[in-house]
Each structure stands twice: as structure tokens, then as C-alpha cells.
Amino acid sequence: MSDATSAGPRRVGGPAAARTSLLVADARTKRRNAAEARFRAYGVIAIAVAMLALFFLMFTILRDGSGAFWQTYVKIPVAIDAAVVDPKGNRDPSEMDDVLTMSYAGVLQDALARWTADNGVEIEGLKDSDYAGVFSNQARAQLRNMVLQNPELVDQTVEVPVLAASTIDGMFKGRVTEASAAIDKRTSVAQFQLANAMEEKGALATRFNWDFVTQPDASDNRAEAAGLGVAIIGSAYMMLIVLVLSLPIGVATSIYLEEFAPKNKLTDLIEVNISNLAAVPSIVFGILGLAAFINFMGLPRSAPIVGGLVLTLMTLPTIIISTRAALRAVPPSIRDAALGVGASKMQTVFHHVLPLAMPGILTGTIIGLAQALGETAPLLLIGMVAFVTEYPAAPPEGLFEPASALPVQVYNWTQRADSAFFERASGAIIVLLAFLFAMNLVAIILRRRFERRW
Numbered sequence: 001m002s003d004a005t006s007a008g009p010r011r012v013g014g015p016a017a018a019r020t021s022l023l024v025a026d027a028r029t030k031r032r033n034a035a036e037a038r039f040r041a042y043g044v045i046a047i048a049v050a051m052l053a054l055f056f057l058m059f060t061i062l063r064d065g066s067g068a069f070w071q072t073y074v075k076i077p078v079a080i081d082a083a084v085v086d087p088k089g090n091r092d093p094s095e096m097d098d099v100l101t102m103s104y105a106g107v108l109q110d111a112l113a114r115w116t117a118d119n120g121v122e123i124e125g126l127k128d129s130d131y132a133g134v135f136s137n138q139a140r141a142q143l144r145n146m147v148l149q150n151p152e153l154v155d156q157t158v159e160v161p162v163l164a165a166s167t168i169d170g171m172f173k174g175r176v177t178e179a180s181a182a183i184d185k186r187t188s189v190a191q192f193q194l195a196n197a198m199e200e201k202g203a204l205a206t207r208f209n210w211d212f213v214t215q216p217d218a219s220d221n222r223a224e225a226a227g228l229g230v231a232i233i234g235s236a237y238m239m240l241i242v243l244v245l246s247l248p249i250g251v252a253t254s255i256y257l258e259e260f261a262p263k264n265k266l267t268d269l270i271e272v273n274i275s276n277l278a279a280v281p282s283i284v285f286g287i288l289g290l291a292a293f294i295n296f297m298g299l300p301r302s303a304p305i306v307g308g309l310v311l312t313l314m315t316l317p318t319i320i321i322s323t324r325a326a327l328r329a330v331p332p333s334i335r336d337a338a339l340g341v342g343a344s345k346m347q348t349v350f351h352h353v354l355p356l357a358m359p360g361i362l363t364g365t366i367i368g369l370a371q372a373l374g375e376t377a378p379l380l381l382i383g384m385v386a387f388v389t390e391y392p393a394a395p396p397e398g399l400f401e402p403a404s405a406l407p408v409q410v411y412n413w414t415q416r417a418d419s420a421f422f423e424r425a426s427g428a429i430i431v432l433l434a435f436l437f438a439m440n441l442v443a444i445i446l447r448r449r450f451e452r453r454w
Helices: 027-069 103-118 128-134 137-149 166-171 178-183 189-200 229-260 265-278 282-296 304-328 332-340 345-373 377-381 406-414 419-450
Strands: 007-010 017-019 070-074 077-079 157-159 204-208
Touching: 027 070, 027 419, 070 166, 077 103, 103 128, 103 137, 128 166, 128 189, 166 189, 166 419, 178 189, 189 204, 229 265, 229 304, 229 345, 229 406, 229 419, 265 304, 282 304, 282 377, 304 345, 304 377, 332 345, 345 419, 377 406, 406 419
Parallel strands: none
Antiparallel strands: 007 017, 070 204, 077 157
16 A cells, blocks of 8 residues: 555554554654754844844944044135245245244134134133144145145135144044033133034035045044055055965966876875965964065065065965865866867866866955955064055055055054044945955956856
8 A cells, every 4th residue: 555644653562553644743743843943043043143243343333434534624714924934035935845834833823813803703711722723733734735836825815625633523523522622631612612613604614535545644643634545555565466476376286286286195295284374373474474574585574565475375375275176166077078089188177177167266366365455463563564654656666665554554543542543443444345345246246257157
């Protein structure tokens, strides 16, 4: 009989046969179904928790870092006093260059005092230091550079936007309140009220700050002028070095080990060491780079060439492992078919196997580069944490000049006291995440572009 409801095995010692049915779940089946349901629920809960954590992380970074892309500027009429900026009266930029930047602080302070009187702004307890504290230290340099480039502006009144101080900028971003201004020695309640009055009359405005992306780092007392320009260039130079060195070396090593190398104890030892190197902490590669490239070879500290070489050593195991996995994923029938029609081993690998493995190779390479882009520990050991305000030149000279890197710049800013630097550190993380997102997007596009099905 084939009836599903036929008699089952007799119970031991039981007088009657127990009958079961596929249409009715027994106790054992119910327990198994309940276990599967719990496992699915655990998976859904785990994914939900991970997504909530990711959302919270991104929300926090965007909330704290978005202000770095906006900056407060002061725009009031400024009278360029010839007695201050050109005491000899010759309008000669070389002579005017002898005037110190500090001298322009008085010009800005007097201009704000006149603007306050002309606009009827009366605030009790307002001091000269409150006027001076409205402007960034960078504002003096901005005004000085403008006058040196255009000497005809002397004895004229100009209206040019200059950077406000970080405390004033913080008033419009929520970092500084009237209560905190009362206890902060860098500002005062009167200055807080002055900033609000200036905003109401259009003398203070917050606008998008491209300088955050293009300008170099700034000193501790000019947080509002700090930018990522040098760090972006330094990271780009290092990624160029890593790509040029790690891709051909890693792919060539993988092809040899996977397709040509004999299977013996030596190759087994090499494969084990490659796997071990992929798990070595990145700071160990920094120690290696410090000993080999700086102390032994004499390469300069804080240079992209050293950072690129260190990151290349760190990235090679990742590229080799991913490339070998991509080569191994090509079906053996492809190789057998090529060899069967008379192709040599070299032709089989480079004409058939390698093109089919290319999507996996490119994906692994870009993921390795993205991992190297976010490394900080090895770069700290080779001096990339140095304070650099000059842009490196174009390659190859620029590869040997001092530079910084995006993750190191984030670390550097988090160590400074001004809260504006913490805001800029979060903004730098946004830029770094944008680069990582772009690199992963390129990996997906390349994978789909070169993907071949068999």
C-alpha cells in the first residue's frame, strides 16, 4: 500500500498501532517548526538592530558634521586707513607688505564700532574686546591679502565678507548659548547680543563653506578657517601609489600561485603566510614602514610616498586573497575547453580565465583600497599627523613633500580643545564616507560591467 495514512510502527509494549498522518503535525514536527520560526525571528531582530545602529551612527555624524559645511561671515563697510596699512603713502605693495597682520585687527574693530553707532545698536556692557572677538584671526589675513593685491583700495571703504570667529559661528549652530557665553572667558553676553543684532540687520550671514573642502588646516586659534584640502590631496596621492603598486603585484602573485605554482610545502607555507598577513594589525605595518622606509631607506616623514608604501604592504594580502578566490571561481571546464582546442597554459589563463575573473579582481582591489583609505594607525607612526598648511606639488615631486590624510586629520581635530574642531572632525568623516561610498559604487558598476555568465 502507498497510503500516507497507513499504520505506522507499533509502540513497544502497546496493544494497538499508532497511526500518523502527513496532514496532521505531530509534537516533534511542531517543535521543529517552532524552532525554525524562532530562528527567523532572531534573524529579523538582528537585521533590525543592525539597521537601527547604522541609522543612529549616520544620524549622529550628519547632525554633528553638517555644520562644518556652513560658515558664518561678517559683511560690514570697512574703511582702509592709509595711516595703518600704508604709512609711507607710496602705495607700493612691497612696502605695504611690511605692515603686520595684527595691524589690520584695529581696522576691523574700528569698522564694527562705526557700524554699531551708525545702525543705532546699543548694548549695555559692550567692550572693545567684544568688537575684536567677532572677527576670526583669519579675517585680518583676508583683509591684508586683499589690500596687497589691490593697493588702490587704500583710503576707500569696502564691503567684503570675512570669517567670523568660531564662537560667533557657534552661536548660530547651537554650540554657544547666552548662558554659556556668560561663563566663557572667550565671549560675553554683550557679544552674544551684538551677534544677534548683526544678524537681524544682515551684517552676519551663514552660507555654504567650500573652503572646508579646499583650504588647508589651521592653527588652534583659527578653527573656523581649518579645511581638508591638504588631507584630500595626501589621501589621493597615497591611493594612487597603492593602486599602481598593489594591483599588478597582487594580481601577478595570485595568478602564479593559483595557476602555475606547484603544490608543495613551499607554496603551502607562502599561502599560510599570506593569510596570516591579512590578519596582522595595521599598526604593525606602520612599525615596519617606520623601520624600513624611514630609518633604513631615509625617505621623508609625513610624505605620501611612505604612506603609500605602507598601505601597499597592508593591502597586498587582501588583493591576493580576493583575486585567488575570483580565479578559483572560474569553472574548470573553461580551462579544459581552452586546452582541448590547443591553447597553451599562458593563453588559457590570460585569454579565458582572467577576463572571466576580472569582476571579482576589480571588486577585491577597490575594497582593499577603501580599507586602506580609512587606516589611521600606520600613518600616525610614520609622521602623517604633522601640521601641514602648504599644498604638496604635483607628482612626482609632491609624493615626497609633507602632507596629511583624511583619517589622520579626523584624529588630529578630535585632539583639539575648540568645539568647532569636533564639528570639523565629524564633517571630515562625512567626506571620508562619501569617498568610501563612491569607491564601493565604482566596484559595483565595474562588477556588472565586466560580469560574464557561463
